[in-house]
Amino acid sequence: MKKELIGVYTIWLRDIKRYFRDKPRIIGSLGQPILFLFVLGTGIASSLSFKGGGGGDYLNFMFPGIIGMTVLFTSFFSAMSIVWDREFGFLREVLVAPISRTSIVIGKILGGSTIAMIQGAIILLFAPLLKIPITFTVFFKVIGIMFLVAMTIAAMGIVLASVIKSMQAFQVITNFLLMPMFFLSGALFPLNDTVKWMNVVSRANPLFYGIDAMRPVILDNPALQLYPLWLDMVVLASVTVVMSILGAFLFSRQE
Amino acid sequence: MNDINTNNIIEVKNLVKEFKGLRAVDDITFTVKEDEIFGFLGPNGAGKTTTINIICTLLSKTSGEVTLGGYNVARERNKIRNCIGMVFQDPSLDDRLTALENLYFHGLLYNIPRSALKERSEEVLEMVNLTSRKKSLVMTYSGGMKRRLEIARGLLHYPKILFLDEPTLGLDPQTRNKIWDYIIKLKKSKNITIFLTSHYMEETEICDRIAIIDKGKIIALDTPDNLKRTIGGDIITILSEDNVKLKDYIKEITGSEVHDAKEGKIRFEVKDSSSFIPKLIKNSPVKILSISARKPTLNDVFLDITGREIREENASARDSLRMRMRRRMRH
Incomplete structure (x- = not known):
């Protein structure tokens, strides 16, 4: 048991070390959210009148969504790197070591989630620029939610990584899974009174619950929540557990 | 049952591996003796790596019996993993970490006590002459240095048997010679069994015994001299x-x-x-x-039995992707 925990820790630590050593990646990965927020967001805010969002302006509404987006992409791609790593990289070394596949999967989920959480936290630091006050309590609450969302996404990433075989499938997944997940999460527009199919489909999207949990906390406005915080958290935690078990099973089975 | 020879560290009996109906390993039987250098010689796609992957628990077999150090590969995976060192065909170092960090992670995974880990890291680095570069990122290493570090890492947990899968692939001839010097030096200084594969004939001549493998079958198995004598x-x-x-x-x-x-x-x-x-x-x-x-060389032996040269095989699309990756990661 202790050996397995050390295994989890090793996989996690390696991801964290790599992350902090790769400064260009940290800076590069902040480019997209900043572009979305300050270019797309400002553009939309100044050309359209915004009626959702509990009376706040569009940039503020969008801000938690962009944090969600950062967590989504970072977490997902960290988890998916397991495919690449397995064929050509460090993972082969881990696979032949005396630790179980389950420990590898857990370590990878935790590593990806930690990195995604850090990336999300960096975006959160931009809040004062948008005149959104962030107290310590809010900050740590958001960190917690982000970590759970990241775990959900990372676990989904592991499941997909265990099923797909080629790097080419990455593009397909980005276009047909990640982008729809992002658009149908409530990150960019409220999902309480859009067209009916969108409302329905969005409820099957784990990121939807993540955004729904973060937005009222970050903007300190309970009117923005579609479901109570506890319900969002229960949904996310359940998906995480199911996906982790499925991921560990599929990954162990794979050769 | 057959008589069990205690000197055999690996016993493979009627091993078969099928991938979607394709027989990659076709009913092979052989043993590896303790403390010998055993070599697999054959062209790309002959089934060398597949067999090694089965022995080191990375792949499951379709049928047959495989034991290593008396442990069954299907049932006692962790016991086997503890007593083998691997140097893979494809680079498996983390190049954003330093040599020492790569060894540190290896030590964690193999549960080497922290007090012993430092000393052992120094020992294996010394053996492959990398002590002076131990704090450099692996990214900055040459292809040959990376290979040496991988060999050092494979030895860190004092395995009984070291697998070297194409240890000189993608390296220039000079570096290749150096790698073999290290392997010979290692053999002299430690009681260790070495199991290697190669498709360079000259290189497998350092083996005590060689199995020539083609299309999933072992077509000859003997000492290099005896094999050449068949010509x-x-x-x-x-x-x-x-x-x-x-x-x-x-x-x-x-x-x-x-x-x-x-x-x-x-x-x-x-x-x-x-x-x-x-x-x-x-x-x-x-x-x-x-x-x-x-x-005659071993290539002639191969040619004699199969009618083909060992290195004339065309690379598949997957192989060429591998080669590209290898170049990217090695240099």
């Missing part, structure tokens, strides 16, 4: 003005098979080339443009 004598290669005519003539006087070789030449074996060549030149019905004789 009648010397190998002669000739370029002539009329190969067809010459072939018939040689068949007639020697009674041995004559094969087409590269660059429009023909090749065959004779017992004693020094007396044969003058005779041939004198009596040949066609004009001979060039002639050369040499001692």
Whole structure:
């Protein structure tokens, strides 16, 4: 048991070390959210009148969504790197070591989630620029939610990584899974009174619950929540557990 | 059951591995003795890596029996993993970490006590001459240095057996020689069994025993010298003005098979080339443009059995992707 925990820790630590050593990646990965927020967001805010969002302006509404987006992409791609790593990289070394596949999967989920959480936290630091006050309590609450969302996404990433075989499938997944997940999460527009199919489909999207949990906390406005915080958290935690078990099973089975 | 030889560290019996109906490993049986250097020689796609992956618990087998150190590969995976060291065909270092950090992670995974880990890291780094670069990122290493570090890492947990899967693939000839020097040095200084694969014939000559493997089957298994002895004598290669005519003539006087070789030449074996060549030149019905004789190599053994050269296989799309990756990661 202790050996397995050390295994989890090793996989996690390696991801964290790599992350902090790769400064260009940290800076590069902040480019997209900043572009979305300050270019797309400002553009939309100044050309359209915004009626959702509990009376706040569009940039503020969008801000938690962009944090969600950062967590989504970072977490997902960290988890998916397991495919690449397995064929050509460090993972082969881990696979032949005396630790179980389950420990590898857990370590990878935790590593990806930690990195995604850090990336999300960096975006959160931009809040004062948008005149959104962030107290310590809010900050740590958001960190917690982000970590759970990241775990959900990372676990989904592991499941997909265990099923797909080629790097080419990455593009397909980005276009047909990640982008729809992002658009149908409530990150960019409220999902309480859009067209009916969108409302329905969005409820099957784990990121939807993540955004729904973060937005009222970050903007300190309970009117923005579609479901109570506890319900969002229960949904996310359940998906995480199911996906982790499925991921560990599929990954162990794979050769 | 068959008698069990305690000196055998690996026993493989009737091993079969199928991938979607394709037999990658086709009913092979062999043993590896303790403390020997055992080599798998064969072209790409012969089933060398597949067999190694099964023995080291990375792949499941379709059927057959495989034990390592008395442990069953299907049931006692962790026990086997504890006593093997691996150097993979593809680079498996983390190049954003330093050499010491790579070893540190390895130590964690193999549960080496922290107090012993530092000392052992120094020891293995010393062995492959990387002590002075131990704090550099692996990214900055040359291809040969990376390989050496991988060998050092494979030894860190004091395995009973070290697997080297194409340890010199993608390296230049000079570096390749150096890697073999390290392997020979290692063999001399430690009691360790080494199991290696290669498709470079010259390289497998350091082995105590070699299994020549082709299309998933072991087609010969013996010491390098015995294998070469199966060839009648010397190998002669000739370029002539009329190969067809010459072939018939040689068949007639020697009674041995004559094969087409590269660059429009023909090749065959004779017992004693020094007396044969003058005779041939004198009596040949066609004009001979060039002639050369040499001692047989393992490549000739392979050629003799299969009728093909070891290195003429075409790379599949997947192989060429691998090669690209390898170049990217090695240099």
